[in-house]
Amino acid sequence: MIYIIQTIVIYSLTYSIAVLGLSFVVGYAQIFVLSQAAIFGVGSFTYAVLAGRNITTDLLLVIPIAMVIGGAMSLVTGLPLLRLGGDYYIVASLAFQYVIVQGIVNWTSLSGGPPGLFAFPSPTILGWKITSNMDFIYVLVPILVLALGSLLWVRRMPYGRALVAMADDEVALAAGGVKADALRVSVFVLAGILAAVAGVLFTSFLDVASPGDYGITESILMITMVLVGGARSLIGPFIGAVILASLPYWLNLVNWSVYMTGVITGVLLLLVAFFLPDGVAGLANSGLRRLSRSRSKENFALDVQNGKVTSDDRR
Amino acid sequence: MRYLQILVNGLVTGSIYGLAALGFNLIYGTTKIFHVAYGSVIMIALYFVTSISLSGTSVYWAVAVGLACSLALGGLVYVVLYAPLEKLGRNRTIIFIAALGLATLIEAVIPWVYGPQPLTFNLPSLNTVVFIGKIAISPLDMAAIVAALVLSLTLWAVIKWSTFGRQLRAITSNVELGSAMGIRRGVIVGSVFAVGTAIGFIGLTMQSMSSSVTPVVDVTYTLIAAMIVLGGGAGSLVGSYLIALAWGILQNGVTLWVSADWANVIVYLAFLALILIRPLGLMTSTSRRML
Numbered sequence: 265m266i267y268i269i270q271t272i273v274i275y276s277l278t279y280s281i282a283v284l285g286l287s288f289v290v291g292y293a294q295i296f297v298l299s300q301a302a303i304f305g306v307g308s309f310t311y312a313v314l315a316g317r318n319i320t321t322d323l324l325l326v327i328p329i330a331m332v333i334g335g336a337m338s339l340v341t342g343l344p345l346l347r348l349g350g351d352y353y354i355v356a357s358l359a360f361q362y363v364i365v366q367g368i369v370n371w372t373s374l375s376g377g378p379p380g381l382f383a384f385p386s387p388t389i390l391g392w393k394i395t396s397n398m399d400f401i402y403v404l405v406p407i408l409v410l411a412l413g414s415l416l417w418v419r420r421m422p423y424g425r426a427l428v429a430m431a432d433d434e435v436a437l438a439a440g441g442v443k444a445d446a447l448r449v450s451v452f453v454l455a456g457i458l459a460a461v462a463g464v465l466f467t468s469f470l471d472v473a474s475p476g477d478y479g480i481t482e483s484i485l486m487i488t489m490v491l492v493g494g495a496r497s498l499i500g501p502f503i504g505a506v507i508l509a510s511l512p513y514w515l516n517l518v519n520w521s522v523y524m525t526g527v528i529t530g531v532l533l534l535l536v537a538f539f540l541p542d543g544v545a546g547l548a549n550s551g552l553r554r555l556s557r558s559r560s561k562e563n564f565a566l567d568v569q570n571g572k573v574t575s576d577d578r579r
Numbered sequence: 580m581r582y583l584q585i586l587v588n589g590l591v592t593g594s595i596y597g598l599a600a601l602g603f604n605l606i607y608g609t610t611k612i613f614h615v616a617y618g619s620v621i622m623i624a625l626y627f628v629t630s631i632s633l634s635g636t637s638v639y640w641a642v643a644v645g646l647a648c649s650l651a652l653g654g655l656v657y658v659v660l661y662a663p664l665e666k667l668g669r670n671r672t673i674i675f676i677a678a679l680g681l682a683t684l685i686e687a688v689i690p691w692v693y694g695p696q697p698l699t700f701n702l703p704s705l706n707t708v709v710f711i712g713k714i715a716i717s718p719l720d721m722a723a724i725v726a727a728l729v730l731s732l733t734l735w736a737v738i739k740w741s742t743f744g745r746q747l748r749a750i751t752s753n754v755e756l757g758s759a760m761g762i763r764r765g766v767i768v769g770s771v772f773a774v775g776t777a778i779g780f781i782g783l784t785m786q787s788m789s790s791s792v793t794p795v796v797d798v799t800y801t802l803i804a805a806m807i808v809l810g811g812g813a814g815s816l817v818g819s820y821l822i823a824l825a826w827g828i829l830q831n832g833v834t835l836w837v838s839a840d841w842a843n844v845i846v847y848l849a850f851l852a853l854i855l856i857r858p859l860g861l862m863t864s865t866s867r868r869m870l
Contacts, residue, residue: 296672344851347858351613354675355805356854359847362802370840480798484683491676526687533680537664537673 268517270397272510274469277404279509282462283489283501284411285455290487291495292427293448295349298483299341299357302364303456305478307334307463309368309375312473315384323387323394323403327464334460335453337364342452346445361483369475380474387468400469407465411458415498418454427451431496481526488529491536494543503544508532580713585831591720593827594727596803598782600811600819601731602775603804608814609751609771611671612661615678617804618797619685620656621779624649626689628784629698629792638702642784646777653776656681657769682801690794697791706789723785727820730778735816747771751814779804806850812860822853822861 282304289295310330315321341360348356368375375381387394394403418424426442434444467473489508493500508529515524536543599618606614628645632638660681664674705719738744750757750764758764783800807826811818826846833842853861 294672296675344855347855350671351675351805352809352854352858354613355802355809356851358802359806359851363844363847363851366840366844370844481683481686484679487679521691523687523691526683527691530680530682530684530687533676533683537669537677537680538667541669541673 267397268514270401271513274397274400274404275510275513276506277401277408278462278466278469279486279489279505280502281404281408281411281465282459283486283505284415284498285451285458286486287490287493287495287498287501288415288427288451289455290490291497292431293451294431295345295448295452296354296487297357297452297455298354298480298487299361299364300455300459300486301478301480301482302361303334303338303341303459304463304466304482304486305365305368305473305475306330306337307460308467308473308478309381309463310334310460311387311464311467312381312384313374315387315468316381318385321385321388321468323389323464323468326387326468327461330460330464331457334463335457337460338453338456339449342449342456345448345452358480361480365475365478368478375473375475378475380472380476382472382474384468384471394468400465404465407461411461412498419498423447485525485529488533488536490543492532492540492543494545496542497545500543500545584714585835586828587714587716587720589828589831590824591716591723591827592830593824594723595782595786596807596826597727597820597823598723598730598785599779599800599804600807600823601727601734601816602777602779602782603801604775604808604811604814604816604819605734605771605778606775607805607808609747610661610768613671613675613678613805614656614772614775615675615801615805616656616682616685617776617779618783618799618801619682619689620652620776621649621783621800622689622794622797623685624652624776624780625783625787625792626693626698629700629787630693632700633698638700645784646780649777649780650773654769654773656776657772661772662765662769682797686794686797693794695794697793699791700788702788717789719785719789723782726781726785727823730781731816731820734778738816743767743770806847808860810850810853810860812862815860815862818860818862826850 282300286297286300289297307330310333311326313319314326314329320326341357341364344356345353369378389403394400419427426437426440426447429437429440429442430444430447437444485508489504490501491504492507493502493504495501511528512522512525515522540546603614603617606612606617624645627648628641631644632641660677661674664677669677702719705722706717708715708717710716738747746757746762747767749760750762750767754764779800783796786800787796803826807819807822811820811822829849830842830846833845837845857863
């Protein structure tokens with residue numbers, strides 16, 4: 265029982281790291297990306313190759329390498345954002361998603377082809393072997409806290425304020441002298457770096473890197489985590505990851521069909537579209553707001569005047 | 580001779596993709612709804628056809644039933660999913676999320692009901708290769724080329740000359756003015772979804788008859804249709820037809836000279852290059868009209 269709970273916690277933490285940056289991309293940069301799983305896979309294969317060939321298993325070394333590779337890949341896939349937006353970028357990101365994963369599969373000498381790679385030496389940190397589930401949680405929690413903390417810090421920086429402003433009014437931002445395009449690409453790269461880190465952790469825990477785990481379905485699953493939780497809050501993707509990341513694992517435990525994951529993901533997306541455009545966190549927020557004070561029309565008008573209400577609320 | 584054979588094979592593949600793009604283009608060009616569940620909805624009809632065809636019914640009857648089924652499903656998706664969302668005032672991203680949800684749902688339910696293994700139509704007579712000169716081509720291949728050409732021309736003529744086409748162009752260019760003239764947008768858009776889905780169904784059925792039906796085929800089908808439509812210029816029937824043919828020829832060429840593993844990778848990269856050079860597609864008119 266304790267083992268099951270630990271595993272579920274590990275899945276949730278890993279995927280939280282993977283989608284934290286994505287929430288910035290969807291929420292603030294307002295780009296819909298369906299290639300996150302491919303970058304996650306790049307991180308995953310970075311560990312698989314480095315550990316599998318006995319180059320290094322030290323996470324303090326593997327993670328920075330994965331960050332560089334994942335960041336570079338995101339930069340390449342993110343640069344088209346300078347020219348494309350909306351539906352055009354969604355389709356482009358799907359094309360990138362396919363190209364990256366198929367590229368990994370086709371590079372058989374490195375990736376082992378369609379079945380992928382498995383059975384690596386366990387990860388280490390400065391000689392400490394990470395073997396038990398509890399060890400993994402000890403590693404994951406600080407990394408998640410670090411990622412969360414740095415994102416919070418980023419949001420308070422001028423850079424982060426520009427991000428929030430970009431979501432509300434891009435024209436005003438441009439008038440303020442900030443280049444929205446550069447901002448957009450940099451957020452995108454940030455999200456990719458975090459996904460790559462999560463990929464390393466995923467594979468070092470599961471001991472397997474299989475291209476089938478990084479497909480379009482997984483990209484959709486990741487974006488669902490963000491949307492269900494609520495894209496504009498940092499706690500949102502965490503909620504989404506807790507709900508969705510371990511889904512295949514516990515469905516397997518209770519012997520339900522593997523297709524249940526897809527059914528639940530699909531239904532959740534439909535529910536979000538119809539009833540919860542701001543996700544669970546958005547629901548909680550508006551609930552709090554309603555508790556703290558009555559929202560009379562005068563209050564609302566005042567909020568609009570003071571800029572507290574975003575264009576989203578008005579919509 | 581080999582080049583000519585590749586060209587013909589490419590035309591066949593391209594024609595099927597052309598049909599995929601034609602249906603998607605009709606929907607996307609008219610409504611600007613990114614109907615990402617396009618292939619998935621078609622696949623429901625396709626699996627229906629396959630199962631009744633495998634139970635011994637004549638394949639032509641099965642296809643006729645499937646065509647009716649896809650018309651109904653296409654219209655139903657608009658009535659049940661998109662129209663209510665538009666009424667709720669949801670923005671385009673949210674509507675896309677709903678479509679993504681529907682696609683994910685269908686993709687999970689179909690292999691659950693029919694099993695994950697591929698199903699094959701047993702149609703030896705349609706797939707027997709005949710030689711025209713030295714070019715090998717099957718009756719099904721010829722049908723695909725003719726169907727793509729005829730349906731494209733018919734749709735073009737309908738949009739250009741019929742009353743329905745005029746109304747469709749009216750609501751595409753200006754919804755408010757169109758409604759003021761008494762055009763019922765819901766009816767027009769509903770039938771656009773129905774017809775678009777049926778055209779896509781014809782393409783996917785032809786593709787499946789020469790190979791097999793698998794539960795994942797719809798993702799690629801939608802993706803290819805979307806890429807061709809955006810690459811050709813949204814709403815441009817000529818643009819997407821040209822891109823579709825080029826796509827088929829390139830794919831067949833790469834499969835032969837490089838390898839099948841790299842075929843889609845290279846074609847997708849070509850699409851990315853095209854869309855970066857011309858962000859609004861190959862053929863774009865300044866006034867974003869249908870045609």
